[in-house]
Amino acid sequence: MLKAFQKQISEHFSILDEERFLLACSGGVDSMVLAALCARANLKFAMAHCNFRLRGTESDADEDLVRKTASKYKVDFYITHFDTVGYVNKNKVSVQMAARELRYTWFTQIMDENTLGALVTAHHADDNLETFLINLSRGTGIEGLTGIPPKNGNIYRPLLSFSREQIEAYARTERIEWREDASNAETKYLRNRIRHQIVPELKKLNPTFLENFKKTQEHLSGTAAFLNATIEKLKTSLFVNNNGVVTISIADLLELHPLKTVLYELFKEFGFTAWDDINALLTASSGKEVRSKTHRLVKDRDTLLLAEIKESARNIYAINVPQKRIDRPITLLFDDVSEIDETSGNVLYVDKETLKYPLTVRKWQKGDYFYPLGMQGKKKLSKYFKDEKVDIIAKDDQWLLFSGNDLVWVIGRRGDDRFKVNAHTKQIVKIIFNK
Amino acid sequence: MLKAFQKQISEHFSILDEERFLLACSGGVDSMVLAALCARANLKFAMAHCNFRLRGTESDADEDLVRKTASKYKVDFYITHFDTVGYVNKNKVSVQMAARELRYTWFTQIMDENTLGALVTAHHADDNLETFLINLSRGTGIEGLTGIPPKNGNIYRPLLSFSREQIEAYARTERIEWREDASNAETKYLRNRIRHQIVPELKKLNPTFLENFKKTQEHLSGTAAFLNATIEKLKTSLFVNNNGVVTISIADLLELHPLKTVLYELFKEFGFTAWDDINALLTASSGKEVRSKTHRLVKDRDTLLLAEIKESARNIYAINVPQKRIDRPITLLFDDVSEIDETSGNVLYVDKETLKYPLTVRKWQKGDYFYPLGMQGKKKLSKYFKDEKVDIIAKDDQWLLFSGNDLVWVIGRRGDDRFKVNAHTKQIVKIIFNK
Numbered sequence: 022m023l024k025a026f027q028k029q030i031s032e033h034f035s036i037l038d039e040e041r042f043l044l045a046c047s048g049g050v051d052s053m054v055l056a057a058l059c060a061r062a063n064l065k066f067a068m069a070h071c072n073f074r075l076r077g078t079e080s081d082a083d084e085d086l087v088r089k090t091a092s093k094y095k096v097d098f099y100i101t102h103f104d105t106v107g108y109v110n111k112n113k114v115s116v117q118m119a120a121r122e123l124r125y126t127w128f129t130q131i132m133d134e135n136t137l138g139a140l141v142t143a144h145h146a147d148d149n150l151e152t153f154l155i156n157l158s159r160g161t162g163i164e165g166l167t168g169i170p171p172k173n174g175n176i177y178r179p180l181l182s183f184s185r186e187q188i189e190a191y192a193r194t195e196r197i198e199w200r201e202d203a204s205n206a207e208t209k210y211l212r213n214r215i216r217h218q219i220v221p222e223l224k225k226l227n228p229t230f231l232e233n234f235k236k237t238q239e240h241l242s243g244t245a246a247f248l249n250a251t252i253e254k255l256k257t258s259l260f261v262n263n264n265g266v267v268t269i270s271i272a273d274l275l276e277l278h279p280l281k282t283v284l285y286e287l288f289k290e291f292g293f294t295a296w297d298d299i300n301a302l303l304t305a306s307s308g309k310e311v312r313s314k315t316h317r318l319v320k321d322r323d324t325l326l327l328a329e330i331k332e333s334a335r336n337i338y339a340i341n342v343p344q345k346r347i348d349r350p351i352t353l354l355f356d357d358v359s360e361i362d363e364t365s366g367n368v369l370y371v372d373k374e375t376l377k378y379p380l381t382v383r384k385w386q387k388g389d390y391f392y393p394l395g396m397q398g399k400k401k402l403s404k405y406f407k408d409e410k411v412d413i414i415a416k417d418d419q420w421l422l423f424s425g426n427d428l429v430w431v432i433g434r435r436g437d438d439r440f441k442v443n444a445h446t447k448q449i450v451k452i453i454f455n456k
Numbered sequence: 457m458l459k460a461f462q463k464q465i466s467e468h469f470s471i472l473d474e475e476r477f478l479l480a481c482s483g484g485v486d487s488m489v490l491a492a493l494c495a496r497a498n499l500k501f502a503m504a505h506c507n508f509r510l511r512g513t514e515s516d517a518d519e520d521l522v523r524k525t526a527s528k529y530k531v532d533f534y535i536t537h538f539d540t541v542g543y544v545n546k547n548k549v550s551v552q553m554a555a556r557e558l559r560y561t562w563f564t565q566i567m568d569e570n571t572l573g574a575l576v577t578a579h580h581a582d583d584n585l586e587t588f589l590i591n592l593s594r595g596t597g598i599e600g601l602t603g604i605p606p607k608n609g610n611i612y613r614p615l616l617s618f619s620r621e622q623i624e625a626y627a628r629t630e631r632i633e634w635r636e637d638a639s640n641a642e643t644k645y646l647r648n649r650i651r652h653q654i655v656p657e658l659k660k661l662n663p664t665f666l667e668n669f670k671k672t673q674e675h676l677s678g679t680a681a682f683l684n685a686t687i688e689k690l691k692t693s694l695f696v697n698n699n700g701v702v703t704i705s706i707a708d709l710l711e712l713h714p715l716k717t718v719l720y721e722l723f724k725e726f727g728f729t730a731w732d733d734i735n736a737l738l739t740a741s742s743g744k745e746v747r748s749k750t751h752r753l754v755k756d757r758d759t760l761l762l763a764e765i766k767e768s769a770r771n772i773y774a775i776n777v778p779q780k781r782i783d784r785p786i787t788l789l790f791d792d793v794s795e796i797d798e799t800s801g802n803v804l805y806v807d808k809e810t811l812k813y814p815l816t817v818r819k820w821q822k823g824d825y826f827y828p829l830g831m832q833g834k835k836k837l838s839k840y841f842k843d844e845k846v847d848i849i850a851k852d853d854q855w856l857l858f859s860g861n862d863l864v865w866v867i868g869r870r871g872d873d874r875f876k877v878n879a880h881t882k883q884i885v886k887i888i889f890n891k
Binding site: 154155157158159160161162163165166211214215218219222223225226227230232233234236237240241243244246247248250251277278279281282283285286 | 589590592593594595596598600601646649650654658660661662665667668669671672675676681682683685686712713714716717718720
């Protein structure tokens with residue numbers, strides 16, 4: 022296997038022959054065999070081990086083995102201990118996701134600090150087949166069937182052409198010490214079933230099954246990359262961005278086929294899951310929307326509007342006593358001035374005596390009305406927005422300043438007549454909206 | 457199962473409730489259960505059976521069972537016998553391909569003659585999973601993983617939501633008679649291994665495996681359809697068709713990513729298989745080409761030329777004695793005329809006495825030369841083509857007329873000075889190239 026490994030390196034991973042790299046080593050058979058191969062091929066590398074502290078003394082024994090091995094091969098050894106459970110609780114991610122994020126962040130840091138040009142991991146051909154089958158059992162799309170690539174950025178996987186069988190055989194004949202991999206229980210159960218019951222049968226279907234499977238995944242990866250490039254081009258032509266709100270013509274969307282697939286590909290990165298609802302949105306009435314955890318997609322006449330979800334519409338911010346400045350939820354400056362000078366949409370002058378504390382800042386609600394500055398009589402805010410052609414997202418982003426129950430300012434747009442400066446005004450307050 | 461079947465019909469196949477359809481029935485458990493379900497659901501249908509005569513008396517017993525069943529259900533029965541082996545030998549296709557082509561051609565004919573609105577087949581969920589795994593074992597791309605759709609044109613598959621297990625259980629409890637399906641030996645061996653060793657284990661991975669798999673295939677089908685639509689659009693913008701020769705700008709191709717995938721998708725329908733060679737063609741020297749059985753792709757300066765392969769370049773067609781017309785390899789008319797009238801590139805007037813039989817018609821060969829009409833001296837044909845900016849495909853498509861070893865006419869382009877009509881000419885021959 023050493024010769025086959027060296028051939029792989031010289032033909033497909035020549036950078037590992039030229040530069041010192043970091044070898045990620047869990048202590049499992051795959052990475053211990055990889056370390057042995059790298060040492061015997063006289064490659065220049067350092068070893069890194071992450072102790073995720075998920076299995077008590079077992080985790081520590083893994084760490085000890087990797088340390089001992091690095092010392093045997095006379096290579097630098099980097100170790101870190103993670104509070105994985107703490108990270109899981111804090112970031113609301115799965116243990117697997119936490120371990121991955123912690124690990125790769127730390128690897129990158131070590132590589133930067135020690136000018137190591139590449140990261141090498143021990144993924145092999147069966148890993149890709151197992152992941153393919155796990156994803157298949159759960160239901161997936163093309164992205165779940167493509168597998169880990171041999172090169173991805175500065176991460177290299179020189180064992181990806183080798184099977185688990187070859188790796189384990191090498192460990193046995195070369196008496197390489199290793200420890201059972203840690204992995205979460207469900208995946209371990211699934212992987213074991215796949216490893217022992219399914220994969221051997223698949224390999225019996227065709228003597229070159231694993232080789233054919235590798236070609237299939239290369240093919241699918243190419244298709245997925247072409248798909249992504251196509252979707253990115255499509256986004257460039259469809260998505261019109263105005264101050265963080267993306268406008269998309271529904272007529273343009275309807276020209277694409279198959280619509281369901283296109284909608285999924287266009288919007289999946291924004292965390293949406295309710296695809297039937299998004300489909301229905303195209304023919305829904307104006308104002309209907311679908312939300313993900315981070316984004317909203319709103320039907321607005323003949324367009325869809327896509328925007329990040331910001332401040333909750335229900336929050337009310339009180340200004341209990343007069344002050345010079347507030348910064349939450351937006352920045353407003355309050356100045357006592359003797360005359361009206363600068364005028365702009367972002368500045369409002371009011372008669373100080375008319376303001377009744379606490380002032381409040383909030384989003385609009387159904388039924389809100391005001392007396393638009395310079396106009397006779399009152400007007401519903403919804404009517405005002407409509408007349409001003411304010412779109413749904415901008416409407417929901419609009420902050421309002423109230424004095425008691427009276428609207429003082431549609432902030433940045435229009436003041437209220439009841440608070441205006443007049444001949445009887447004793448003290449003028451200049452309010453500045455600092456965008 | 458009858459209720460679940462009726463629900464499928466009313467929710468997803470309502471056309472089968474409304475129109476009389478043709479049910480394709482092999483006599484196997486799937487189609488015999490389908491026939492029973494259709495009869496019990498009081499649907500209006502006729503039954504068709506193809507006897508492929510591949511298994512002697514076994515094939516005839518299948519036919520008898522289906523005939524008996526049609527009579528029991530009191531529905532029309534259509535039967536045909538195919539010379540499958542003859543078709544295989546004649547058309548150089550596999551037995552499976554032959555059976556498919558024969559079957560669907562015949563079904564379409566029966567449907568037309570008897571105004572049957574739809575064809576119904578008994579494919580079920582395990583069929584798709586098995587085909588998926590067979591393709592996977594051989595190596596495939598997304599098109600090999602998408603499966604048969606529930607509706608495709610006027611073909612409907614109302615059992616596609618049911619598993620083999622459900623269908624066989626129904627056959628047992630309802631005592632439905634059926635016979636073992638015929639299929640070719642290799643596929644049968646693979647399908648049996650998959651059916652008995654692999655699929656049961658896959659289903660153990662996840663209780664909803666088959667349901668998830670169905671969603672995966674729907675997802676992949678959507679992706680494949682989007683991919684196809686994208687490639688068709690790309691072809692429209694990249695392929696410039698001039699009289700059957702397609703010109704493709706290499707600079708435009710090089711902007712596409714990933715190139716290998718795009719080249720495969722653009723050219724696969726023309727039967728190419730040497731993808732590495734096609735990749736290399738982009739940077740090869742002018743004149744290099746890659747051929748499929750039906751097409752050639754030629755590098756010509758900064759473009760690729762794609763054309764159907766026509767007449768072999770080596771064939772020589774002899775005209776042994778004077779005649780009025782030839783039609784192979786092209787149509788030429790020979791007329792004795794008394795004067796030169798119509799002139800065009802497709803007409804040449806020659807001095808009859810200069811022609812020496814046999815005349816021959818062939819493609820150009822290295823070293824060919826002629827004395828261009830109206831010019832002094834001789835010229836190499838290759839130089840003539842270059843000066844006239846004749847592209848590589850057009851050059852290879854160019855027919856030449858010879859008298860003995862002397863070139864008479866670069867047909868449709870330029871005559872030879874040695875054969876021209878002059879003051880001493882006794883008889884003029886008018887040669888017309890009839891495109």
